[in-house]
Amino acid sequence: QVQLVESGGGSVQAGGSLRLSCAASGRTFRSYAMGWFRQAPGKEREFVAAVSWISETTYYADSVKGRFTISRDNAKNATYLQMNSLKPEDTAVYYCAESGYGLGYALTLYDYWGQGTQVNVSS
Numbered sequence: 001q002v003q004l005v006e007s008g009g010g011s012v013q014a015g016g017s018l019r020l021s022c023a024a025s026g027r028t029f030r031s032y033a034m035g036w037f038r039q040a041p042g043k044e045r046e047f048v049a050a051v052s053w054i055s056e057t058t059y060y061a062d063s064v065k066g067r068f069t070i071s072r073d074n075a076k077n078a079t080y081l082q083m084n085s086l087k088p089e090d091t092a093v094y095y096c097a098e099s100g101y102g103l104g105y106a107l108t109l110y111d112y113w114g115q116g117t118q119v120n121v122s123s
Contacts, residue, residue, distance in 0.1 A: 019082050
């Protein structure tokens with residue numbers, strides 16, 4: 001069983017930056033992609049970014065492209081989301097997730113999820 005724990009959320013003003021971290025434990029030896037998703041109040045959970053096993057490929061939602069950067073350190077079992085130029089519409093609970101099925105945008109690809117970390121961006 002894999003456990004994922006997010007950290008690094010908080011409150012910032014528009015234009016500010018935050019770096020989210022996701023620590024994994026109980027890791028099994030399998031290749032996996034990692035993703036970040038977010039869910040704002042009253043909205044469905046949506047894809048934000050994903051990175052492949054050896055970081056050769058990354059995907060981003062159009063809404064965050066050029067502002068957010070996903071990265072990972074497999075030796076530390078950690079995944080990161082650097083968020084710059086934050087906007088009020090980035091306010092949401094952010095979740096990291098692991099996919100044993102490959103890299104992609106769909107929530108259904110991801111079979112392990114963290115509990116989330118809250119990000120609030122004020123104008």
